[in-house]
Amino acid sequence: MSGAHDFDVIIIGGGLVGAALALALQDSGLRLALVESGPATMLPDDGSWDSRIYAISPGNARFLDSLGAWSDLDQSRVMPIEEMRIWGDEGAELDFSAYEGGAANLGYIVESRLMQAGLWTRLQATDAVTLLVGTRCAALNLEDGQATLHLTDGRVLSAGLVVGADGANSWTRTQAGLGVETSDYRQHGVVANFATSRAHGGIARQWFREDGILAWLPLPGQRMSMVWSTAPQHARQLLDLSPDQLCAAVAAAGQETLGELQLLTPPAAFPLRLQNAEVMVRPRLALVGDAAHLVHPLAGQGVNLGFHDAECLARVLSGRGLQTDVGDYGLLRSYERARQMDIRAMQLLTDQLHALFGSRLPLLGALRNWGMKFTNRQKWLKRRLMAHAMT
Numbered sequence: 178m179s180g181a182h183d184f185d186v187i188i189i190g191g192g193l194v195g196a197a198l199a200l201a202l203q204d205s206g207l208r209l210a211l212v213e214s215g216p217a218t219m220l221p222d223d224g225s226w227d228s229r230i231y232a233i234s235p236g237n238a239r240f241l242d243s244l245g246a247w248s249d250l251d252q253s254r255v256m257p258i259e260e261m262r263i264w265g266d267e268g269a270e271l272d273f274s275a276y277e278g279g280a281a282n283l284g285y286i287v288e289s290r291l292m293q294a295g296l297w298t299r300l301q302a303t304d305a306v307t308l309l310v311g312t313r314c315a316a317l318n319l320e321d322g323q324a325t326l327h328l329t330d331g332r333v334l335s336a337g338l339v340v341g342a343d344g345a346n347s348w349t350r351t352q353a354g355l356g357v358e359t360s361d362y363r364q365h366g367v368v369a370n371f372a373t374s375r376a377h378g379g380i381a382r383q384w385f386r387e388d389g390i391l392a393w394l395p396l397p398g399q400r401m402s403m404v405w406s407t408a409p410q411h412a413r414q415l416l417d418l419s420p421d422q423l424c425a426a427v428a429a430a431g432q433e434t435l436g437e438l439q440l441l442t443p444p445a446a447f448p449l450r451l452q453n454a455e456v457m458v459r460p461r462l463a464l465v466g467d468a469a470h471l472v473h474p475l476a477g478q479g480v481n482l483g484f485h486d487a488e489c490l491a492r493v494l495s496g497r498g499l500q501t502d503v504g505d506y507g508l509l510r511s512y513e514r515a516r517q518m519d520i521r522a523m524q525l526l527t528d529q530l531h532a533l534f535g536s537r538l539p540l541l542g543a544l545r546n547w548g549m550k551f552t553n554r555q556k557w558l559k560r561r562l563m564a565h566a567m568t
């Protein structure tokens with residue numbers, strides 16, 4: 178129902194999740210605005226690689242395709258994952274293959290910047306979304322009849338619903354007075370891209386090591402992207418190494434599986450934490466993506482959960498009855514209820530894995546390695562785990 182507001186829905190934050198939500202709502206007939214404090218993402222023309230990469234599930238690739246933001250991506254920079262191999266700290270091995278799961282692939286490795294530019298190209302081509310780029314928010318009031326957003330340039334916008342898609346330190350969430358429950362993993366994720374002297378064969382590799390969790394994700398050609406989740410002090414040491422020293426340390430940690438490495442992008446580190454907003458919705462407010470929840474990156478699911486939020490909220494808003502207000506609490510609660518199980522299940526899985534592999538207790542060491550060997554023998558269990566991760 179369109180009221181006397183400037184917009185029906187204002188989305189704050191045009192990262193991957195906010196941009197995807199805006200596109201998913203473009204045919205809903207709702208009057209939409211997207212407020213992004215940074216610039217619209219453009220691809221650099223020097224062909225350089227982004228050190229922030231994502232493992233996108235096949236289900237989310239289909240979602241992005243339905244928004245027109247997948248098939249237009251430069252496919253020579255998108256790497257399908259054919260197999261995943263995981264090693265425990267006592268040599269146990271677990272592997273998942275697309276062939277075994279009866280699928281063409283297990284997902285795709287894509288640069289953050291490439292996907293972001295793909296979404297923004299689509300946003301700029303539609304007149305269904307008013308884009309307010311480089312715009313800063315000053316204050317948000319959630320009232321009975323409408324939400325009012327004050328911008329720092331003096332403009333005042335009103336809407337039936339405001340969606341916070343503004344990341345882990347969400348300004349929107351804070352303005353709405355919503356707290357978060359946070360648990361610090363006391364780990365940083367160190368990311369960098371490398372050229373490799375041996376072919377990766379489309380295999381994503383992950384080692385649960387004494388000093389953390391090391392992932393090597395295949396990029397097109399002889400390249401790979403690393404995410405090493407490790408103690409802050411070790412992360413600092415890795416960042417302080419010269420490029421040659423870092424290549425040698427990373428190659429050794431991965432048992433030289435891909436031969437010699439050459440650094441393509443300078444390493445960067447991100448603090449890792451588990452986080453949940455106390456609620457995902459309030460009357461006239463909904464949170465999506467990292468503004469609502471954070472998970473450990475060991476399962477590569479953060480942005481996948483966010484895309485599921487965007488798809489679900491768009492479905493709920495587009496499918497509401499004609500007389501239903503977009504900011505109606507009951508309507509927004511149905512979005513929250515629909516998403517809670519998926520989010521909690523993924524947080525529990527990654528949290529438990531992190532705890533299991535972080536423990537130095539010998540009994541847990543034996544248990545986790547036994548658990549990996551056991552899982553590897555259970556084809557039905559592997560198929561179920563794969564089916565879940567591929568949605």
Ligand SMILES: Cc1cc2nc3c(=O)[nH]c(=O)nc-3n(C[C@H](O)[C@H](O)[C@H](O)COP(=O)(O)OP(=O)(O)OC[C@H]3O[C@@H](n4cnc5c(N)ncnc54)[C@H](O)[C@@H]3O)c2cc1C
Pocket residue numbers: 189190191192193194195212213214215230231232233312313314342343344345347348349366367368404447448449465466467468474476477478479480481482483
């Ligand atoms: C080391 C590491 C590795 C990861 N690897 C993976 C992976 O392999 N797979 C995966 O799925 N996930 C991964 N993640 C998680 C992933 O990065 C996040 O889940 C994802 O970026 C969240 O997207 P978002 O759009 O919700 O938030 P963000 O990407 O944080 O975007 C928020 C947007 O809001 C804008 N903004 C902020 N404040 C305001 C404001 N006040 N007004 C207007 N605009 C504002 C920002 O400029 C930004 O554009 C990883 C995370 C880390 C730390």
